[in-house]
Amino acid sequence: MHTRNPHTLNLGILAHVDAGKTSLTERLLHSAGVTDELGSVDDGSTRTDSLALEKQRGITIKSAVVSFALDDITVNLIDTPGHPDFIAEVERVLSVLDGAVLVVSAVEGVQAQTRVLMRTLRRLRIPTLIFVNKIDRRGAQEEGVLRALSQRLSVGVVPMGRTAQLGTPEAHFVPGLVPSAIDVLADHDDALLSAYIEDALDHEHLYTALVDQTHQSLVHPVYFGSAITGAGVDALIRGIRELLPAAGGTPDEPLSATVFKIERGPAGEKVAYARMFTGTLRVRDRVPFGDGRREGRVTAISVFDDGEDARGDALQVGRIGKLWGLADIRIGDDIGVPRKASGQFFAPPTLETVVVPGPGVDTRALHLALIRLAEQDPLIDLRHDKVRQETSVSLYGEVQKEVVQATLADEFALEVTFRETTPLCIERPAGTGAAVEFNKKDPNPFLATVGLRVDPAPVGSGVDFRLEVELGSMPYAFFKAVEDTVRETLGQGLHGWEVTDCTVTMTHSGYSPRQSHAHQGFDKSMSSTGADFRGLTPLVLIEALRRADTRVYEPMHDFRIEAPADTLGALLPALAAMRALPRTTGTRGTLCVLRGTVPAAQVHSLEQQLPGLTRGEGELESDFGHYAPVAGGSSPSRPRTDHNPLNRKEYLLNVTRRLEG
Known part of the structure; x- marks a missing residue:
């Protein structure tokens, strides 16, 4: 038995929808003694799916935290949504995990969302165990699932035992490293390979290599079982205890935490869920968060422990807790010392x-x-x-x-409906454009000089703001007003979409210094203020964009369809009607694998039509790929929500209440 010092483990449970993730969470809580009775998804009695809508639909929508003890380990278990529409909720959880359990169905095997999740877990190097659930169900497979895990997920898998009486109510798991484990582990360890060849490999050496490679996310131990019957769960718990790494950090280091969830309390107060990485956070501590320019005082702390969350005086390193008092806190904010930015793991909504x-x-x-x-x-x-x-x-x-x-x-208690869902397009500059308006020269009504040039930038580079004027030529606050307004104005381009992948350079600047009349104070009508620069910048920027021109791009998804080969004849015309572009076709036994791109606006239609086109046997995997120029004639536009700098007269009426001339 491998024992370790007491520690905390922040564990995520992830899966494709309906693989049994929440049922496994309930089984772990029951096995740990947190619950006397096993919660049921079907009965709506699960501990983590607390929303009425989750109980009604039988799916997880919001992440939920519950804590329990496994001998000397405090496990903070986070149940996450499995449906791809809630991938953003999963993304926020990934940033606070020490390890994960990826649940796969023994009947359905590797599914579309399984692949998306594993790709991300690997990219973030989060140590992950795999639990193959539902071995008691008719149609359950062992070898087929292991083969799919290895081939379709492209990962090294180490079976931690074998199944018996598979596909029956008596199905169970017999723990024990299988011989193939040596081959998988030796791929990453030359010393292990040498010891094996020289017949000097013992179990201790093999198990140490397994722990080390699991920690590095090089291999993934696989357990089979059933969350409903409890088969294989004890073996999985041993794996969680022995193979996943402890939370790092010490209480002596500066405070650093991350907020991954926000909810409102009974009185409407904001409650932040935070993971502590270093240091200690105490009630009444005043802390900076977000960009460091916001701060607040923690008025109360609740710590997750033994199935409940109870009020406490402090939140210790490695733990997860709920914080009150931080009214301006947002999801994704760092508290204290900012952590190294990890970027967004999943694509934004399209x-x-x-x-x-x-x-x-x-x-x-x-x-x-x-x-x-x-x-x-x-x-x-x-x-x-x-x-x-x-x-x-x-x-x-x-x-x-x-x-x-x-x-x-x-x-x-608000009843709503929705208009038709439309794609979220973007605009990119087609060329270079520049404009300038000078202080005290018609038709400029603002006490400011602003000149801007817009240039195209590489795809994916976002927006860069630069200066071709000296920073000392006017107060810094005026430059800041221009930059902030540029970024805000680019939220709506010539066609109403966000403008990105461009460089905006300030080419001209000027202002009226602080003026006053004799025996009187500051005269605002004769002196430039930040409002002058905020008012003028949108007019100059939009004119520069007009001269550069912009092109509208729509979001495209990369798709992968696996379907019976004899259904290809029905699939291809349907894909063409959806403006999908198949790029590669392959075969896998009697199945064809089709890869290509499809407009984001057509993905839902493809999901709906696929079963009918493939006798119910087709499987679709899609995620955001890139933006492509909108084909056809006129570019799609959306209504503006700003003061409309495209119409100078309307804009000035809205902003200054002064008409030109």
Whole structure:
């Protein structure tokens, strides 16, 4: 038996939807003695799926934390959503994990979301065990699943035993490293290979190599079992104890934590879920967070322990807790010392829709409710059109739209519908354009000089702001006002879409110094302020964009379809009708594997049509790939929500209430 010092392990449970992830969470809680009775997804009695909507649908929508002890280990277990529409919720959890268990169904095997999750776990080098669930179900496989794990996930897998009476209610797991483990481990360890060849390899050496390579995410131990019957779960628990690494960090280091979830308490107060990486956080501590320019005082702490969360005085290194008092905190904020940026693991949403209030719904109440939802999921990215009194939300898919609708009804008593889902396009400059307006020269009504040049930049580079004027030529606050306004204005280009992949250079600057009349104070009408630069910049930038021109690009998904080869004749015309472009076709036995690209707007239609086109045997995997120029004639546009600098007269009326001339 391999024992270690007491420690904390922050463990994620991940899976394709319906693989049995929440059932496994319930079994682990029961085995650890946290619950007396086993929670059931079907009965809506699970510990982690606490939302009414989760119980009703039998799926996980929000991540949930529950803590329990395995001998000397405190495990903070985080149950995550399995449906691809909630991938952003999974992304936030990944940033706080020490290890993971990826659940795979012994019947369905490796599925589309399984591949997406494993790719990300590997990229982040998160040590991961694999639990093959449902071995008691008819149609369960062992060798077929192991082969699929190795080939379709392209990972080194180490079976930790064998199954017996597979596919029957009596199915069970017989632990013990199988001979093939030596081959997999020796691929990454020359000394192990030499010891094996010289017949000097003992079990201790082999197990040490397994622990080391699991920690490095080089190999993935595989357990078979059933969350419903409990088969194989004891072996998995041993694997969690012995093969996954402890949380690092010490209490002596400076405070560093990350917020991965936000919710509202009974009184409407903001509650932040945080993972401690280093240091200790105490009640009444005043802490910086986010970009360091925001701060707040922690008024209360709740620590997860033994199946509950209880109020405490401090949150220790390695632990997960809930924090009160940080009113301006946001999901993804670092508390204390910022951690090294890890970037976004999954693609942003590529769809959007307008929320339509039902009869009698107060639009202000709806807007406030949507702001609350955006706190919990920033990627839904609210976009409010004050003129039309409309709010748009960004989405990953149609299921997410249904959940937003049900959440508004259940939690806020607001009935809504949605307009048709449309793709979230972007704009990129087609060329170079420049414009300038000078202080005190018509038709410029602002006390500011601003000149800007827009140049195309490499794809994926985002927006870069540069200066071709001396930083000392005017107060820094005015430069900051220009840069901030440039970035804000680029949120809506010539066609209303976000403009990206460009460099904006400030070519001219000027201002009226602080003026005053004799015996009087500061005269605002004769002196430049930040408002002058914020007011003028959109007009100059939009004119520069006009001269550069922009092109609209739509989001495209890379798809992989696996289907019976004899259904290809029906598939290809349907794909062509959806503007999908197949690129490669391969075969795997009697199956064909088709890879290509499809517009994001057509993915839902493809999901719906695929079963009928493939006798129910087709499997689709898709994720965001790139943006492509919109084909055809006129570029799609969306209504503006700003003061519309495209129309100078309207803009000046809105911003200054002064008409030209």
